[in-house]
Amino acid sequence: MPEERENLFDLLQDLTTERRNPRTKAIDLASTRRILELMSAEDRTVAEAVGRVIPMIARAVDLVVESFKHGGRLLYAGAGTSGRLGVIDAAECPPTFGVDPGMVVGMIAGGRDTVFLSREGIEDDKPGGMRDVEAHDVLEKDTVMGITASRRTPYVLGALEEAKRRKAKTIFLCCNEGAQIDVDVKICVVVGPEAIAGSTRLKAATAQKMILNMVTTASMVKLGKVYENLMVDLKPASEKLVERAKGIIMMLTGAEYERASEVFAASGRNVKVAVVMQKLGLGRKEAESALKKADGFLARALGER
Numbered sequence: 001m002p003e004e005r006e007n008l009f010d011l012l013q014d015l016t017t018e019r020r021n022p023r024t025k026a027i028d029l030a031s032t033r034r035i036l037e038l039m040s041a042e043d044r045t046v047a048e049a050v051g052r053v054i055p056m057i058a059r060a061v062d063l064v065v066e067s068f069k070h071g072g073r074l075l076y077a078g079a080g081t082s083g084r085l086g087v088i089d090a091a092e093c094p095p096t097f098g099v100d101p102g103m104v105v106g107m108i109a110g111g112r113d114t115v116f117l118s119r120e121g122i123e124d125d126k127p128g129g130m131r132d133v134e135a136h137d138v139l140e141k142d143t144v145m146g147i148t149a150s151r152r153t154p155y156v157l158g159a160l161e162e163a164k165r166r167k168a169k170t171i172f173l174c175c176n177e178g179a180q181i182d183v184d185v186k187i188c189v190v191v192g193p194e195a196i197a198g199s200t201r202l203k204a205a206t207a208q209k210m211i212l213n214m215v216t217t218a219s220m221v222k223l224g225k226v227y228e229n230l231m232v233d234l235k236p237a238s239e240k241l242v243e244r245a246k247g248i249i250m251m252l253t254g255a256e257y258e259r260a261s262e263v264f265a266a267s268g269r270n271v272k273v274a275v276v277m278q279k280l281g282l283g284r285k286e287a288e289s290a291l292k293k294a295d296g297f298l299a300r301a302l303g304e305r
Contacts, residue, residue: 021193056187075105079123079161082147083108089212097225098233109155129158132259145171149200151179174202224296253278
């Protein structure tokens with residue numbers, strides 16, 4: 001046990017996210033405004049770091065799209081902040097893109113309770129990661145994406161190990177160089193030392209959130225869930241989203257508010273169907289058929305591309 005702890009200590013010393021940031025050494029005695037300026041300056045470097053790994057993110061997106069097209073899922077696996085970010089991204093996909101809640105799944109070490117209350121040490125449960133993948137009945141057509149700032153979180157490594165055993169596609173997202181792991185796609189976004197040493201809920205988490213946004217959004221675009229830059233497959237589950245849906249119909253067809261409301265209702269509250277009905281003068285079934293032939297892409301159903 002002492003030897004294992006010593007090895008872990010040495011590993012942590014090698015992580016850039018654990019190092020002290022020379023630019024923020026005086027943050028403890030700084031004014032409120034200066035604290036925020038220092039943090040903001042560090043945050044501005046994150047987008048550049050993410051930009052440098054776009055080729056790897058693109059490969060990840062292509063894997064995810066392949067899974068979706070074959071009826072598979074994207075499953076995130078993470079602990080602590082990384083796990084919560086996966087859960088958040090998964091939860092946001094259904095209302096944004098109108099997909100089934102089971103299409104993107106967030107797995108977090110310790111289960112649902114740790115989304116709201118941290119449990120120290122749960123990230124070290126490698127068998128727990130393996131069990132969660134087993135519990136979700138991961139198949140060859142699925143993609144499992146492990147998320148960790150440190151590159152060594154046992155829960156995440158266990159989930160990926162079990163996913164590979166089941167022949168699923170695998171993606172590894174970390175915020176340090178030197179990850180030695182056998183996966184299909186490895187995304188190492190190096191954000192450097194945090195404003196507060198080791199606090200990976202800061203830059204590392206921001207980078208992870210940006211990349212998860214990119215992976216699911218780009219995947220949904222490639223599935224026809226977006227027309228131009230509009231959320232035409234949104235699920236109108238609230239008054240705000242209903243009005244947004246009508247606004248999109250008005251924007252794309254030139255219809256007045258009352259007509260947009262009528263065609264939206266007649267379409268079964270489906271924006272894409274409503275737009276095809278209004279622009280091509282079709283009934284609901286004919287519009288649905290046109291979209292099906294176009295693989296769900298509104299532009300193709302309208303004969304634009």
